[in-house]
Amino acid sequence: MPASRSESVSYSNANASQAILRTVDLGVSFGGHQAVNAVSTSFHGGALTAIVGPNGAGKTTYFNLISGQIAASQGEVWLSSENVTALSVSQRARKGLGRAFQLTNLFPRLSVLENIRLVAQSMQSGRHHHGFDFWRIWSDAADLIEHATDILRSVSMAAQLGDPVATLSHGDQRKLEVAMLIAMNPTVYMFDEPTAGMSADEVPVVLDLIRDLKTHSHKTILLVEHKMDVVRDLADRIVVLHNGQLVADGEPAEVINSDIVQEAYLGTRGGARRGLM
Amino acid sequence: MNFSLQLLSGLAVGCIYSLVAVGFSMVYRAMGLVNFAQGDLMMIGAFIGYSIIVNLPGLPFWLVVPLAAAITACLGYAVAQSALWPAMQRGASQTYLVLLTLGIGIILSNGARLVWGANPLVYPIPLTHETLRIWDYPVPAVYPFIALTMVALIAGLNVLFTRTWIGLSLRAAADDAQTASVMGVNHRLASAISFALAAGIGAAAGVLYAPITFVSADMGMIGIKAFAAAVLGSLGSIPGSVIGGFVIGIGETLGGQLVSSEYQDSLAFLLMIGILLIKPTGLMGRKG
Numbered sequence: 219m220p221a222s223r224s225e226s227v228s229y230s231n232a233n234a235s236q237a238i239l240r241t242v243d244l245g246v247s248f249g250g251h252q253a254v255n256a257v258s259t260s261f262h263g264g265a266l267t268a269i270v271g272p273n274g275a276g277k278t279t280y281f282n283l284i285s286g287q288i289a290a291s292q293g294e295v296w297l298s299s300e301n302v303t304a305l306s307v308s309q310r311a312r313k314g315l316g317r318a319f320q321l322t323n324l325f326p327r328l329s330v331l332e333n334i335r336l337v338a339q340s341m342q343s344g345r346h347h348h349g350f351d352f353w354r355i356w357s358d359a360a361d362l363i364e365h366a367t368d369i370l371r372s373v374s375m376a377a378q379l380g381d382p383v384a385t386l387s388h389g390d391q392r393k394l395e396v397a398m399l400i401a402m403n404p405t406v407y408m409f410d411e412p413t414a415g416m417s418a419d420e421v422p423v424v425l426d427l428i429r430d431l432k433t434h435s436h437k438t439i440l441l442v443e444h445k446m447d448v449v450r451d452l453a454d455r456i457v458v459l460h461n462g463q464l465v466a467d468g469e470p471a472e473v474i475n476s477d478i479v480q481e482a483y484l485g486t487r488g489g490a491r492r493g494l495m
Numbered sequence: 496m497n498f499s500l501q502l503l504s505g506l507a508v509g510c511i512y513s514l515v516a517v518g519f520s521m522v523y524r525a526m527g528l529v530n531f532a533q534g535d536l537m538m539i540g541a542f543i544g545y546s547i548i549v550n551l552p553g554l555p556f557w558l559v560v561p562l563a564a565a566i567t568a569c570l571g572y573a574v575a576q577s578a579l580w581p582a583m584q585r586g587a588s589q590t591y592l593v594l595l596t597l598g599i600g601i602i603l604s605n606g607a608r609l610v611w612g613a614n615p616l617v618y619p620i621p622l623t624h625e626t627l628r629i630w631d632y633p634v635p636a637v638y639p640f641i642a643l644t645m646v647a648l649i650a651g652l653n654v655l656f657t658r659t660w661i662g663l664s665l666r667a668a669a670d671d672a673q674t675a676s677v678m679g680v681n682h683r684l685a686s687a688i689s690f691a692l693a694a695g696i697g698a699a700a701g702v703l704y705a706p707i708t709f710v711s712a713d714m715g716m717i718g719i720k721a722f723a724a725a726v727l728g729s730l731g732s733i734p735g736s737v738i739g740g741f742v743i744g745i746g747e748t749l750g751g752q753l754v755s756s757e758y759q760d761s762l763a764f765l766l767m768i769g770i771l772l773i774k775p776t777g778l779m780g781r782k783g
Contacts, residue, residue, distance in 0.1 A: 285677065307676040323674040325667045336667045339660050340679035359660075398678065 237296075238263050238438040239315075239406050244283055244293035245462070253279045255462040256293060261406065266432045266439040268453035268470075270446075276462035277442045281410055284440075285317040286310045297405065312341065316404030318395050318412060326384040330375060330394060333383060334366035337401040366401060373397045373427060389420030396427045406438045407431060413448060428452060450474075500632050501752045502745065507638045507707065509744025510645040514700035515721030516728065516736035517652070518693035524669035524731045525689030526583065528592050532574070532600035533697050534718015539603055540567040540698020541710045542611050548618055556622055560644060563702045564695040571694025574599060575687040583686075600715060607712040615709040623706040637706040644703055648696060649737060665689055720747075720760070723767040729777025738778055742766065 237260030245256045254276045261267055269277050282288040284295055286307040294303045302310050311317070325333050339362065370376050373393045383391065392412060399407055409428060413421045429452060432439055443449050449456065449470070456473040458466040466473045473479055515537050522530040544563040547554065554562075582595055617623060625636035656662040668675040668685035676682050701714065708714075720743055728739025743763045750762035770778065 287673070287677075306681075307673075308679050308681050311677055311679040317677045319674075319677075323671060323677065325670040325674065327670050328663075328666060332663060332666075336663050336675075336680070337678045339663065402678065 237261060238298060239284070239440075240294075240296040241280075241284065242294045242296065244280070244290055244295060246279065246283055246288055246291045252462050254283060254459075257459070257462075257464045258293075259457060259464060259467060261438045261440060263405075263438050264436040265454040266428075266441060266452050267455045267457055268441045268443055268449040269457045269459060270443065270449060271459040274461075275459040277459055278410055279462075280459060281317070281408055281440070281442060285315050285408060308340075311402065311404075314405030315408065316399040316402045316406065317408045317410075318399055319410055324383045324391055324394060324398070327382065329380050329382055330370065330386070331363075331366060331379040333394060333398055334369055334401050335363065337398045338362045338366050341402055369397050369401050372400070387420075389416055389423060392416060392420070392424050393427065396424060396431075400431070404437070406440065408440045410442045411444060412441070413443070413445065425452065446474075497752075498749075499630065500634065501748050503629070503634060503638060505745035505748030506741065507635075507641050507744075508748060509741035510641045511700045511704045511717070511740075512721045512724045512744045513737045513740025514645060514648065514703075515697050515718060516725035516740045517649070517733055518697045518700075519718075519722055519725040520728075520731050520733055520736040521689050521693040521696075523725075525665065526575075526579065526686045528579065528583075528589075529596070529722070529730075530690070530693070531593060531596040531718065531722070532603060533693065534715035534721060535600035535603040535607075536567055536571055536694040536715075537697035537701040537704075537718065537721075538710070538712065538714040539570065539607060539701070540564060540694075541701030541705045541714055542607050542616075543567060543698065544702035544705060545611070545616050545618060545710050548620055552619075556620055556640070557644075560699050560702045564699040567698030568691040568695030572687050572691035574694075575690035576683075579690065580683050580686060600718075604712045604715055611710075611712075613712065615711040617709050618705050620706065635707050637703070641703045641707075644699065648699060649733075652692075652696075652733065661688065720763050723764060727767045727770055727777060729780030732777070732779040735777055735779030742770070742778070 240258075240260040242258050243256040244258070245252065245254045247253060257280060269280065271277050279288065283290050286295075286302075286305060286309075290303060294301055296302065297310070297313050297315060300313065302313055302315075305313065325336065328336065339359070342362075367376065367379065370379060373396060375390065375393060375397065378386065378390065383394065386394065396412070412424050412428065416424065425448065428439070428441070431437065432452065441449070441452065453470050455468065456466070456470050457464060458473060458479050466476055466479045468476075515533060518533045518536075519530060522528055522533070540563050543566050544559050547559050547562055548556075578595065578599060579592070582592060587595070622637050622640070626633035627636050627639070628634070654662075656666055664675075664680050665685050665688060667678070668680050668682050669689070672682045672685075675685065701710075704714075704717070721740065724739035724743040725736045726739070727742060728735025728737070730736075743766060746766040747759045747763040750766070751757075751759035754762065774780070
């Protein structure tokens with residue numbers, strides 16, 4: 219693998235000062251293995267950036283470093299103008315990092331509405347202390363309940379308000395996860411393989427939700443995705459990781475056609491390009 | 496008639512086991528931890544109740560219960576924040592954590608001996624000696640008080656978990672701590688509050704139990720039976736813990752009457768083993 223960062227398509231560090239999210243030399247190693255190696259890039263508002271790479275490239279680990287699931291061995295994470303590297307997962311979430319996981323992460327024992335309510339209340343600050351108010355009962359918060367119901371309507375789940383999450387189909391659970399992210403109203407949306415494990419007829423529903431977010435919210439959206447048709451369809455920009463290093467970063471057509479990506483992603487040059495496209 | 500009285504006695508003891516067992520389940524759900532200090536927190540609550548009664552002799556007994564529970568809950572909060580959470584954050588194994596809670600229990604027990612002495616204490620209140628007449632048989636007057644307080648506490652917990660902001664946060668953190676963190680819930684705070692609530696409920700059980708027995712540093716041994724009740728009902732299930740507490744309480748009392756009171760403890764555990772052999776997931780547990 220002859221690729222080095224100097225060969226990569228340059229995109230990310232232009233206008234870094236206006237970036238919503240920045241990683242600076244971000245990296246982590248596990249027992250001598252450098253899972254993510256000094257990744258420096260920035261992400262701007264109103265754009266969906268796909269993070270691609272072969273299995274084991276470090277995509278999910280990079281996500282975990284940004285959201286705080288894993289502590290970085292080196293480097294920094296900046297959200298707007300604030301260094302959030304030392305903050306906990308929940309603190310980063312309240313600062314505006316909204317994360318969905320590769321495997322659906324919901325609260326199976328709670329109802330659909332309770333899942334959304336939980337997010338809405340944990341984003342409340344001040345005297346409610348992020349949802350830990352002993353004296354506050356839910357019936358006092360009609361506005362938040364209405365807000366949660368509106369979000370469920372927007373993802374066509376209003377009819378399932380009271381259903382326990384454990385009884386939902388996988389597709390509906392993915393929709394609910396997107397709805398929970400919407401309820402967080404984060405600055406940055408992070409989707410890790412949002413269509414993983416979904417049936418063919420469920421995939422477009424979730425992709426439409428992400429497309430709507432991209433079109434209407436003007437938020438920063440990061441998407442880890444293996445399916446290149448999904449990436450081509452949604453992404454404004456592609457970042458390629460390989461062996462934990464950022465090896466390409468730029469416009470989708472430019473990145474997909476670059477030799478470095480052909481080799482990093484497919485292990486071949488030139489001839490396999492049609493397969494990637 | 497004797498059977499009915501034994502049943503009442505079993506129900507009263509069952510209430511106590513249920514409350515302590517609920518504490519076991521709450522901590523297990525919130526922190527994934529079997530807290531073997533739960534019985535000793537109950538004992539500390541009973542001693543704190545004793546101190547309140549001695550120092551504030553005019554205070555009605557029904558106020559002693561929440562006061563002792565609140566003070567013990569603060570102690571529980573401090574234990575969770577200072578000892579348990581740091582160990583969990585450093586990736587301590589379950590074996591280590593169980594030993595840690597056992598150690599905390601022993602420290603609490605020895606601390607109680609240091610503060611309140613080694614001799615058993617009796618609550619100096621009329622309720623300790625008063626009796627009611629039921630079917631012309633004398634029944635400790637504290638029994639109805641135990642039952643009413645237990646019902647109020649379980650109803651209060653139900654309201655807390657289903658109707659309040661904090662309850663939803665605690666349920667979510669217990670359901671999936673990682674997701675809760677990502678959604679902005681402070682898992683550390685949720686764990687500490689759950690532990691504190693469990694300690695407070697245990698303390699209430701201790702204060703309620705004290706008038707029908709005496710308070711001593713060894714009182715925490717009840718925690719073992721309450722743990723059996725929680726496992727019997729399915730550890731982590733609050734309704735299961737309540738049912739498990741009654742099964743153990745009634746089972747050991749009636750069994751002790753039929754066989755011999757000397758074998759009450761063995762009967763309680765035999766009951767647990769027998770039920771778990773038939774239903775290994777516990778009474779309220781489901782497979783998978």
